[in-house]
Structure formats: C-alpha cells, structure tokens
Amino acid sequence: MKLFTVGPVACYPEVLEEMGRQMFSHRSDDYKRLHRETVALLQQLLETESQVFLFSSTGTGFMEGAVRNCVDAKMLCCVNGSFGKRFADVAASNGKTVEMLTAPLGEPIHADLLDDRLLRSRDVDAVAITHNETSMGVINPLQKLADVVKKHGKLLLVDAVSSMGGTEIKVDQWGLDVCFASSQKCFGVPPGLGMGSVSEAALKRSAAATNKGWYFDFTRWERYQRMEGTPMTSVIPQIAGLHRILTLIEGWGGxxxxxxxxxxxxxxxxxxxxxxxxxxxxxxxxxxxxxxxxxxxxxxxxxxxxxxxxxxxxxxxxxxxxxxxxxxxxxxxxxxxxxxxxxxxxxxxxxxxxxxxx
Ligand SMILES: Cc1ncc(COP(=O)(O)O)c(C=O)c1O
Structure with missing residues (x-):
C-alpha cells in the first residue's frame, strides 16, 4: 500500500532502521548526546533560540501543556476546522473560559478579524492558532496573525502539527510563544513524540501558573532540559528517528x-x-x-x-x-x-x- 495519508504517514527507511536499534538508558551519556543534538537541529529548523522540548506524548499533549502553563483564566481560540475546535475543547476541559473566532469551512482566519476581536476581548491570556488545519486542507497566514497577536501583547500558542518540517516556520522572527508538532506528520517518523518550542515569556507565565499538573509542567521540562534529558522516560526510538531525518535533511541541502x-x-x-x-x-x-x-x-x-x-x-x-x-x-x-x-x-x-x- 502506498501512503498518501495525513498521519501517521509513510516513514523513511533510514528512520525505521535507526529506530530498530537496541535501547539504552535515557539517563546515559549516549542519550544526552542524542537529546542535545536533536534539540539543536530542531532549533535550527524553527530558527529559534527558545527551548525545544521533546514530549513523551503526541502533539495533543503539547496542546494541553500549552493551555495549562500559559492560560490563567481565558483564551481566544481561532477555529476554522476540527483541530482548532480541539484546542478550544482541550482548554474548556481544563477549566478555562474559551472565546472562539471562527471562519467558514474552507476559509482561513483573517488578520483584520483577529485584530478586531482582540480590541474587544482584552482580557484573554493567550491566543491559539492552528497553522495548518489538516481537516480542511487550509493553511492560515500565521505570520500576519502573529503580528496582530503581538501588537495586542498576548501569548501565542501555535498548533503546527501538520506544518512543522514541511513548510517554513520562523519562531523567533514571527514571535511564536509555543509552537508544537507531532512526529508522525511531516517528519515521517512513527507516532509517540511531541516536539515544540517554548519562549521565555511562556516559561515566565508557567513559573507563575498554578494547577498546571505534573506531566506537562514547562518549568519541570526546563529543569531537565538543562541536564539534557526529560522528566520521565524519553521516547528514545522516535527521538533517534527524528534525529536521523533532521540529519538527512541537512545532507539533502538543508x-x-x-x-x-x-x-x-x-x-x-x-x-x-x-x-x-x-x-x-x-x-x-x-x-x-x-x-x-x-x-x-x-x-x-x-x-x-x-x-x-x-x-x-x-x-x-x-x-x-x-x-x-x-x-x-x-x-x-x-x-x-x-x-x-x-x-x-x-x-x-x-x-x-x-x-x-x-
Ligand atoms: C492540526 C492538527 N492538530 C492536532 C492533531 C492531533 O495530533 P496528535 O494525534 O499527534 O495528538 C492533528 C492530527 O491529525 C492535527 O492534524
């Protein structure tokens, strides 16, 4: 069967080969090297100096983490398909008040409408945007939307699950506070790993957050990141597979x-x-x-x-x-x-x- 799926997608043979290797401890020097290099490769890909965490969960775990660490009470979710709606559902199920800015099916979220909404909804802590709405095959104009969110001084949480690795994302230049994805999409790695950048501002918000849970507490992740590791067992095969594809991309010309x-x-x-x-x-x-x-x-x-x-x-x-x-x-x-x-x-x-x- 030839796969033209939307995730999990067909994996590169080199990635599968890499993932078939024997395990080693996630506290070993071998792991620390793998972790350090993979984070550096992702920072290069995303053009960011922010922390990049390697979550032992799929992208939705990162979504929940973004909500719990960065939203105190209220957020604005931009919804033009099922995954934008999921962000809103995740926020609501974590007890946050959710406002939605919706676009008709097949259409993007427009920057002027977001600007207008943020003029009226001044009390939101953060804005969530789905970069590539997989359900409708629509890409949102992330850079323009990010400009608006920054103008209003809000944190910006970006679901880049089906765009990261397949199209340009400039995390620092565009001002994205949290930008996450899943291994099983553009990277062509099996599911199980969520990766994402977290800005200084998002970490600061996390440090002050209460009731943010344990597993996805960004401040805990930052502490372990300094030791080149993860708070719990790392998904070593997926990380090794991701390291392999990112290295291959370099070799193919960047x-x-x-x-x-x-x-x-x-x-x-x-x-x-x-x-x-x-x-x-x-x-x-x-x-x-x-x-x-x-x-x-x-x-x-x-x-x-x-x-x-x-x-x-x-x-x-x-x-x-x-x-x-x-x-x-x-x-x-x-x-x-x-x-x-x-x-x-x-x-x-x-x-x-x-x-x-x-
Ligand atoms: C845009 C988008 N967001 C979130 C998800 C959920 O990702 P995961 O299943 O890795 O948690 C998907 C999966 O298809 C997606 O396409």
Whole structure:
C-alpha cells in the first residue's frame, strides 16, 4: 500500500532502521548526546533560540501543556476546522473560559478579524492558532496573525502539527510563544513524540501558573532540559528517528531545499487534480502545502473514492468532520517519491472513471 495519508504517514527507511536499534538508558551519556543534538537541529529548523522540548506524548499533549502553563483564566481560540475546535475543547476541559473566532469551512482566519476581536476581548491570556488545519486542507497566514497577536501583547500558542518540517516556520522572527508538532506528520517518523518550542515569556507565565499538573509542567521540562534529558522516560526510538531525518535533511541541502520538495509534491498533486476535472475545497490562496483537500464529484461520496483507491493500493485520507462525505484528502507528508505521485494520480483517474457515472 502506498501512503498518501495525513498521519501517521509513510516513514523513511533510514528512520525505521535507526529506530530498530537496541535501547539504552535515557539517563546515559549516549542519550544526552542524542537529546542535545536533536534539540539543536530542531532549533535550527524553527530558527529559534527558545527551548525545544521533546514530549513523551503526541502533539495533543503539547496542546494541553500549552493551555495549562500559559492560560490563567481565558483564551481566544481561532477555529476554522476540527483541530482548532480541539484546542478550544482541550482548554474548556481544563477549566478555562474559551472565546472562539471562527471562519467558514474552507476559509482561513483573517488578520483584520483577529485584530478586531482582540480590541474587544482584552482580557484573554493567550491566543491559539492552528497553522495548518489538516481537516480542511487550509493553511492560515500565521505570520500576519502573529503580528496582530503581538501588537495586542498576548501569548501565542501555535498548533503546527501538520506544518512543522514541511513548510517554513520562523519562531523567533514571527514571535511564536509555543509552537508544537507531532512526529508522525511531516517528519515521517512513527507516532509517540511531541516536539515544540517554548519562549521565555511562556516559561515566565508557567513559573507563575498554578494547577498546571505534573506531566506537562514547562518549568519541570526546563529543569531537565538543562541536564539534557526529560522528566520521565524519553521516547528514545522516535527521538533517534527524528534525529536521523533532521540529519538527512541537512545532507539533502538543508531545510529550504526540503520545503521545496514538499512544494513540488504538492504542486504535482494539485495539477493532477485539476487535470482530472476536480476542484479543491479550500479558498484559493490558502491551500495547505502538506494536505490537499479535494471536492468529490457531486454524484460520488468522498468515502467511496477513498475505499476505491485503497482497492487500487493507495491509502489516501477520508474527508473529516462536517465535510467527510463531500471531500477526500491527499497528504504529501513523509516518505513519498515523485513516481508514486504519478501512479497515484493515474489510479485516481481510473477510480473516478469507474465511480463517477451519470
Ligand atoms: C492540526 C492538527 N492538530 C492536532 C492533531 C492531533 O495530533 P496528535 O494525534 O499527534 O495528538 C492533528 C492530527 O491529525 C492535527 O492534524
């Protein structure tokens, strides 16, 4: 089966090989070296001097940590899909008061609307933004949104689960206080590791926070980071796998080159979709560089296309949430060759010819 999924995605063979090695203690010198180098590689990728933590959880753990450490009472969640909604749910379930700024499905959050909302909601402690809304295949204009949040002096918490490693993120220049992702998306590593940057301002807020729990207490993570470790057992195989892919990216010509490969994969998929006569779900100009969300033909359920493509040896992704039946999604994260894109598009053409009959 060739994977064009939205996570977990196909892993690089070099990553799987690295993860198959024998274990060692997470308090050993070997681990300390692995930890130190992986953090440095991630700091380079994200262009940040902030701390980068390696959580023994998926990205949602980091999301919960961001809420518990950085929000005293109230936050504003920008919602244009299921994962923005998840941020709001996580905050509410942790007893925070949540305001939402919502955009219609398929559309991004616009900076002027965020500015307007923050003028009226002056008492929020932080703003949450989903950089790449995987459910709708929409990328939000993070840099512009971050400018607005900084202008209002709020902490900015960014879910970059399906963008980090696949497209540019400049944590320090853009002013992102917490920016997290999961191993099983653009890095092409199996699930289980959440990684994220945490700014000085976020650490300061954490130091004053009460009722922030134990597992995701940023100040505890910072203490262990100084010892080149994690408070609990580190997910060593995933960290070793991440170290391997980040080193490979360096060897392939660096992050810009790697992002260019992502763009090229994405462009080829979009061009193929257009040639098949299909259209994209997101508003023009805001299409995700890592997940292509496609409108199913009027007479065909998106899930039928997903099932039919599985029978042909290609695992795409079903539509999500409210547009589950009207769309289907094609991921371009992880280990994907250009030749496989051509084969997948040919199979999609055959699938549509079979299913889309008047
Ligand atoms: C944008 C976004 N946020 C959060 C998540 C949840 O990540 P995890 O399952 O790693 O906790 C996902 C997973 O698909 C996602 O795409």
């Amino acid at each position: 992050k810009e080159r790697y992002f260019e490969t992502y763009r090229e994969r994405n462009n080829r998929i979009r061009a193929g979709i257009q040639e098949s006569g299909l259209t994209l779900f997101p508003k023009k100009g805001y299409e995700s560089p890592t997940v292509t969300c496609v409108n199913a033909p009027r007479s065909v359920d998106g899930i039928e296309i997903y099932e039919n493509m599985r029978d042909r040896g290609f695992e795409l992704a079903k539509g999500y949430g409210e547009v589950q039946h009207k769309t289907f999604r094609i991921g371009n994260m992880g280990h994907i060759e250009f030749d496989d894109i051509a084969l997948m598009l040919a199979a999609l053409g055959a699938s549509l010819a079979e299913l889309d009959r008047p």
